[in-house]
Amino acid sequence: DADVTQTPRNRITKTGKRIMLECSQTKGHDRMYWYRQDPGLGLRLIYYSFDVKDINKGEISDGYSVSRQAQAKFSLSLESAIPNQTALYFCATSDSTSGESDTQYFGPGTRLTVL
């Protein structure tokens, strides 16, 4: 089984709808991240969480919110989806207690299309 899972893998929705993307991990890592990837723009950080009680904005947090329900679960919500939020979304994890705390492990991604 994959260490970092994302659901759904693909989603098509309409403008104005609320949508939630979920991420779960079995790696036991304390840190979790949400990124979006757009063609030609690389990965951009949306939100990150260093533990269950810690949530931080990334470089493009507007229009998004997150919830860290448990150490293993980190959800990303779009309260009112708009077409320019069409992108590939990745969840990642890292372990602050390891000797390689900056190494992040990525999930398989969620392809979101907003019509």
Place this chain on the structure above:
Amino acid sequence: QKEVEQDPGPLSVPEGAIVSLNCTYSNSAFQYFMWYRQYSRKGPELLMYTYSSGNKEDGRFTAQVDKSSKYISLFIRDSQPSDSATYLCAPTTLGRLYFGRGTQLTVWP
């Protein structure tokens, strides 16, 4: 200006060629310098990383960092079709990765 600049390519080379992928950065606080590889329709996977200036070799791959010029390189020797992917440089500080745009590489047989 992005903190990390990377030529997106695309780069197309014949099998067996030496490939050079490069990034520049502006933040002197970056500590580790990661290279991720991303195959089509997959999540990025860590390829290798270096800490501070110098070289690190792993099989056909060599990562190089020059902190004085803020320049990051990845060299691939004897490139193979299976190396066809997007390569993303990602320096780090304080638990965050800062990705370049990625370079799309195709190695043709």
